[in-house]
Amino acid sequence: MKLKTALMGAVATACMAQMAYADAHEGERGRDGELRIIYWQAPSIMNPYLSGGTKELEAASLVIEPLARYDTDGNLVAWLAEEVPTVANGGVSEDLTSITWVLKEGLLWSDGTPVTSTDVKFSWEYCTAEGGGCAQSEKYLDVESVDTPDDRTVVVNFSVAKPFPYGPFVGAQAPIIQAAQFADCLGPRAPECTEQNFNPIGTGPFVVTEFRTNDVITLAANENYREEGKPAFATVTFKGGGDAAAAGRAVHETGEYDYAWNLQLAPDVLSGMAEAGLGENVVSFGTSVERILMNMTNVDPALGDQRGVIGNPHPFLTDKSVRQAMSMAIDRALLTEIGYGDFGRLTCNVLPAPAIYNSDANDACLTQDLEGAKALLDEAGWAVGGDGVREKDGVRLSVLYQTSTNAVRQDYQALIKEWWEEIGVETELRNIDASVFFGSDPGSPDTFQKFFADVEMFTNNFDGTDPEAYMAGWTCDQAPQPENQWQGNNMPRFCSEEYDALRAEMAVTGDIDERARIAKAMNDILMQEYIILPLTHRGRNSAHAKTLGGVQLNVWDSELWNAADWYRTGDNR
Template sequence: MDAERLQRMIDRVKRGKLSRRGFIERVAAVGLTAPLANQLLAVAGIAMPTSSGIHYTPTKRGGGGTLKLLWWEGPTLLNPHFANGTKDQNASRLFYEPLAAWTPDGTLKPVLAAEIPSVENGSLAKDGKSVIWKLKQGVKWHDGTPFTADDVVFNWQYAKDPQTAAVTAGSYIGITVEKIDDYTVKILFAKPTPFWADAFVAANGCIIPKHLFAPYIGSKSRNAPWNLKPVGTGPYKFKTFTPGTLVQGVIFQDYHQPNRPYFDAVDMKGGGDATSAARAVLQTGEYDYAWDLQVSWDLLKKILAGGKGKLAFASGSAIEHIQVNFTDPNKVVDGERSSIKTTNPTLSDPIVRKALSLLIDRKSVQAYIYGEAGETTANFLNGPAQFVSKKTSWSYNVKKATDLLDANGWKPGPDGIRQKDGKKLSWLFQTSINQPRQETQEIIKQACKKAGIELRLKAILASVYFSSDVGNDETYPKFYADLQMYETEPPSPDPGFWMQQFLSSQVASKANKWQGRNITRWRNAEYDKIYAETTTTLDPVKRAAMFIKLNDLVVDHVVVIPLVFRKSVGASIDGLMMQLSGWDDDVWNLPDWFKETKA
């Protein structure tokens, strides 16, 4: 396609004579990718549409007052490399940015990058062994220091250092990052790498400044004052932070995107619960946006009738699930609980795990708790479509579970609790304090009781359960219980990073400050072998089949028990124009958020 014809098509999009989708379809016909098509439109000043379909074309920076956000799980730190949960990732994203972000349709949008790498523009090697990122020029850190390739290279060095104990380490270990010039970096892979858009992208790719963090790399990483006082490149500069309570930012007048952001300041309030957060937007209008509304569907519909706002949905691959601890949380070895040197005395029995999976009434959980925001599933990996297994299934059958336990020697004791060889089926089941999760716990507890299994329920404050504090013994990575429940979701449309959480090499332990991604401590040689093959297989069909097999191994071994495939649900006040992505943070495109003004 010649440049003149391409420009005519772009002009038609500007005038509303051609849709964005129509433009992408036409350029795709001549070999241009969707990310490159979106980039061409972005360069031409045509922004991604908001959730209402409105194209945001601001004429000035600021003027929108304060954007009031409500995160009922309050963030505990503001370093994206230490962000254990999405609350810390989202709070860090107010100030820090990656090279690129994931849009709702799973394509990449440049942020600190000048363009998205591709084979077409010569940045992506056909053999899958390297990718070149060209950086946006003229970007400044909030203290006025220029953003350059040195910062990108430093983030690689920082995250891959085992002494840093970064939760993002999995994205940076095994690659080499070279500076070509001040605004170009090259990532080298030791082997063909089908998913090259991991490092420096989205939540795990937010970049911190070398000139401030260099003295705190490695074992000194947790001592950096900037962990709580960020200096980033994002649309807002740091103002104040009270961990777990409030994060405040003010507009960065030298922000690199012209005429953005719309809001003069941002407040992210933490604490409370999801129900009160929903009411604060949908009933009282006190806040502009509330995150992650884990509220029973019936109650949410009643709150929505308040008439102040609307629900915002994002579909990715989020899964509410139960994890099984394959180690003994009650035994201490070398000063460590849930050590891989121990074995769970009852849940290590595959028959017991199979019986447990039959006692999970997923249909009731979906119908009475999550409603339209959830869908029952037997899979841990639920999207994109090419990675979804069709071989798995689930059923709720108390009799089948009891028959299975009876046949394998797990008999009811005098107290009604099943036991074998002096070991009781009595488990501590923990999760965060959250109405849907407590209701789910009760549903499962009652079914287990019918089968002679005792569940001791524990509900932990979300700010504690998802804390990034390595000294906190009630966090989910330490997993000092037999069973636990929470939601997790992939950081990108590619499942490579996400499925690392079952690798033997990723076990969370005292040695890695519990930053390893394998929380269940399950180890399986077949899983490790297949996963290794996914990292070098360039054929997308073969690679998808491998991920399906990995999902099936996890499900068949009952390492986790999937409950519902969840949509992310937020609430926005009427007039707030924003867009959620199921593959990235809620605030992935915060510079584009604005409020419609009434005529």
Template sequence: MTEKKNATFMNRRQAISLLGAAGVMAPAMIGRDKAFAANADPSGQLTLAFSQEPTVFNPLMPHIEVDEGVYYAVFDPLFDFDPDGNFFPILVAEVPTVANGGISADGLQWKVKLKPGVTWHDGTPFTAEDVKFSLELTMDPDFRSFRSTGYKFMQNITAVSDTELTWEMSEPFAPMAAILASTYIIPKHAFDGVADKNTAPFNNAPIGTGPFKFKQRMAGDHIEFEANTDYHMDGPYLKTLIIKYVPDLNVMYTQFKSGDIDVIGLQYISPDHLGEAEKLPGKVVKLAGAATFESIGLNMTKPQFQDPAVRKALYMALDKASIIDALYYGVPKPTETYMPQQSFYYNPDLPKHEFSIEKANALLDEAGWKKGADGIREKDGVKLAFTNSTTAGNHLREQAQQFFQQTFEQIGVKVTIKNFPPAVMWGDYWMNSEFDSVVVGLNCLAGADPDTSDYFMSTMSPIRGGSGQNTFAYQNPKVDELLVKGAASFVPEERKPIYQEIQQIIRDDLPFLPVFQYALIKGWKSDVSGVEPNVNNRIDTWNVRDWKRS
């Protein structure tokens, strides 16, 4: 159900082709970019709907997937992944490789040649100084950066000319190319004279080099974009792009069905509507694989989750099969890991989940968690009671919460459901680990690379003083050691057992309770073309420059 022939994760050949720092990166794609070809006259309007509201408009600050729906419209990375896992150039004249002299054989020296003549939306020329600024900003200790993984190895970043940039790596880092592919470049001049870059005016009025200009935002409703007719690649072909916020999945589907929505995006068509959606006239509905996995994430700083026996008992009391079959109509596949099942690095030998209330109770009894008069277990003054939060309006997640709330109660665990609108849920509440537990969908990979340091390295937890996405606040020295080891290797066959061991350790530790890997039900009107699922990217708009109305 989740597999797609031309949009799968790395097989052995593709895995080798992606490791640019070892001189084996795939050659830059050509043919996509007709440098400064006459753009088609943009026409028409398209409405794309998300069930979560984009709220972070500086792409170098902490953000979630839905925010990237805006980034691909407004900004550009240096290069990106296509659906087959190959890099293609965007702001670069060519993707750097060992073969073309962009990367030294040892992976320590990088030289990037930029496309000449690109301009920012305000007409200012785009130069190597903008790339230098963007890369260095991620390492600024006073800036709330969304990621430090990889960047921290970059040294002596130098703008040799307006179109050439060099830097050194303090040590080889295999995922670097994949990280650059998910790094959106921002304008240096927009921060001139700004004392606190965390509160810069740019953060609410973004300027990019991308196919669309940020026109206006109506908070809680929609964002309007207009065509950048000076765009440096083919397109855009749309005059106006509207990203609409519809928090209730049933309402979002109804609006897609009625024609008010042209493309239905995150969180897409829910499985309970699949049968009807496939028969809608004038609509294209497709099932696409995704790297995202659904889980119950635990805040590992909370006393309720310190005992491994508690986490194992909770997982044992989670009726995954019923949730997947009854609520999701069997569309997604159950998983035991964060790694997509299509990945070259997926570990197929992890212990299979067993649902057993009896064994879960026995495990907690043995660990010394005693039931009180109220039926809630307690040990050393800590009650097994906690909140669980997710996006309000996601009816399937809300029903799943009811499922495990009831089964957890049968083992003496009290769960209080505490849901929020997306902008609140995935803001500081999530980023700063203010939650007890969450129902969350995550893609922990950078493109097709298996590195997950940003999510599982101990030093990447914001609540523990780090700069990253480890909101579980997970700590395991062995995982830290293996992540460093895996990132230093450029041979897929050598990396594979490292990342499989990481999956085994995390499966044993259970900082999150894995439920299923996503299978996305995507839909758009039949007069819309260019929409193409891409398992190597986290959001629909990765190629919004190509979208058209007929």
């Protein structure tokens, strides 16, 4: 009974209803002409199963959709499904080992063919195919089989009782793809299917008309979209690349674009741009944390194809004392003030929200302690050499610190380099174009998932308000390796039997307080082993033209989640 009660409470009353959007501008599909969107991190693919980058998830969400997703308050709402299954409505089995979804009647793909349960099942098969590399595989943990008793019914069977069965096919990270289009793209062939990966057939409000990787995507209204009169825009120009400042100016000052994503800029810069009067900033806090990852593997280029492979440990970051000292040297309050101001909050956790999951066991990180860091390294036998760099047994504390190219991130890098070198850790800085860094090319040495550096920095978050799938991203089997085409979210290549056991425990735990206890324990392992160094709990900041209506900033799903409801209120050109 406790499991069933927790399940019902987790999805709240919103699980029983469809989302309704007020649109005072009803009319013909495509009536408002062109929508112009700019993401300064350019998408490199339109298939979120082959990329962990937010830019790809967001762009793809205009085209391919899940069975259910999360609204602006983090409530689970039906999307391609008729309703969200629960124990109360009979959609989740009494023993919590299966969940039954029913597709909306009459759904069509953008090519005019019917959407069926076969497509849903295939999406699972695609992500879990042997020899493939699926960036979202944690969404399908514990799925034993998927049955399709008829064209509209999908039954997901789990190998264990799942109190929270809303990982598969839910949120922007786990959309439905067309079986007919991707049939020849299973396993190792997935990255080779360029046409399918760039131009997916979808159910969303738009279809791709041209995809130029790391540059521009053009889209047109989906004539088979399920809601009459939507989308309001006939075409979308989705520009990628550049930098956050240029993107902000393009909305606020020149009016060249209608929507700019992720304006990672200093607060005074953002407020100054807004004074031009053409746009407005929208901000909301979710689970985004700017963090530094510590690489547990050796990425020496001399290792060749064994570079970054589990079994080749890092020469010094495997020493916890080094990782801890590097964390102690950081002044997070100063970083957050300089980088984000009111758009940032201090945190010592990679899981800062919702509040029930926020641990208070790691708050020591809020105070910089340079002298303590030095003493810790002294005690661990890392002696300061003649050039100021610490060494031990012929190994020097010298790190390559990489991140994406962005003014705020380069400010963070410069300050952290100064603090690390003060404690005797030589630091080389590297920044990589964001479109490449967050890209999906398994052959590139520069992606954040391949992580061919000692430490790297970026922000990440998760769909919805339940962290089970997110925290599963640091289990042993989630480490990017050649065998999975460098996909997976465990970029540090961290492996802990204790952590994996907690993941398994959370999968079968229904009581919300117990789920919180387990999630905090998983967070605390990562924090207290200093595998991840959280820096700032970031608010999501984007901007839109004052003449763009219908925008609802969503930090629990794709920012473009309700683009079908956007409309033009006037001419801002």
